[in-house]
Amino acid sequence: MRRREFFGVFGIVVAWPLAARAQQRDRIRQIGLLSPFSESDPETKARLAAFKQRLEQLGWSEGRNIKIEYRFSEGNPERTRAAAAELVALAPDLIVAYANPAVSALKPVTSTVPIVFTQVSDPVGSGFVKDLAHPGGNITRFHSFEPAIGGKWLEVLKQIAPSVRRVAVVHDPRIAANVSFFRAAESASSSLGVADIGPCDQCR
Numbered sequence: 001m002r003r004r005e006f007f008g009v010f011g012i013v014v015a016w017p018l019a020a021r022a023q024q025r026d027r028i029r030q031i032g033l034l035s036p037f038s039e040s041d042p043e044t045k046a047r048l049a050a051f052k053q054r055l056e057q058l059g060w061s062e063g064r065n066i067k068i069e070y071r072f073s074e075g076n077p078e079r080t081r082a083a084a085a086e087l088v089a090l091a092p093d094l095i096v097a098y099a100n101p102a103v104s105a106l107k108p109v110t111s112t113v114p115i116v117f118t119q120v121s122d123p124v125g126s127g128f129v130k131d132l133a134h135p136g137g138n139i140t141r142f143h144s145f146e147p148a149i150g151g152k153w154l155e156v157l158k159q160i161a162p163s164v165r166r167v168a169v170v171h172d173p174r175i176a177a178n179v180s181f182f183r184a185a186e187s188a189s190s191s192l193g194v195a196d197i198g199p200c201d202q203c204r
Contacts, residue, residue, distance in 0.1 A: 028065055028067055029060070029094075030093055031069070032069045032088075033096045033098075034080070034087055035071070037072060038074045044098075069090055071086065080101050081105045084105035084106045092113060096116055099120060100120050100175050102117070107139065113138060116140055116141070117141045121181070125177065125180050126175070128141065147184050150181030151188030153181070155188065167189070169185060185197060
């Protein structure tokens with residue numbers, strides 16, 4: 001799905017719970033936005049611009065009928081957890097969560113505030129939703145990658161460097177999606193001629 005189409009759908013999903021909860025149209029709605037990335041990152045800036053543009057197209061304008069509380073934790077898990085608690089304490093109408101760490105931080109601190117996530121991998125395996133068709137609870141989603149793509153990444157590596165026989169995978173094993181990616185790569189390794197694949201703490 002192209003970026004423009006992606007954010008078109010994302011904007012509709014975001015607008016729906018805001019509209020559904022609206023009792024008085026003149027009340028300013030509040031959106032919390034939690035990202036584990038840096039606010040200055042070019043990709044983050046592009047995604048936020050597209051997000052706000054689509055909200056504008058749907059009639060939601062910052063300073064007029066919505067207020068957005070932004071939190072960027074720049075890859076720091078403690079800051080991500082603290083930011084999640086801060087946003088929930090504000091009792092927003094909706095929280096937008098970018099990537100697995102943001103959803104992991106939000107899930108334990110609220111079961112009532114609607115959460116829409118994006119850039120998330122393996123939401124079922126990560127425990128964010130019950131299943132993709134019927135997520136249940138207060139969390140709904142767009143997910144970026146199927147776990148099987150881990151094998152595709154290894155395949156691309158072999159296409160770039162056919163002589164590679166040993167591969168070290170650098171990842172955070174505390175994130176369930178990362179473990180799924182690694183297992184998919186591990187499963188594909190023998191058929192791709194990789195004799196040894198392991199997480200970086202097993203490198204020799």
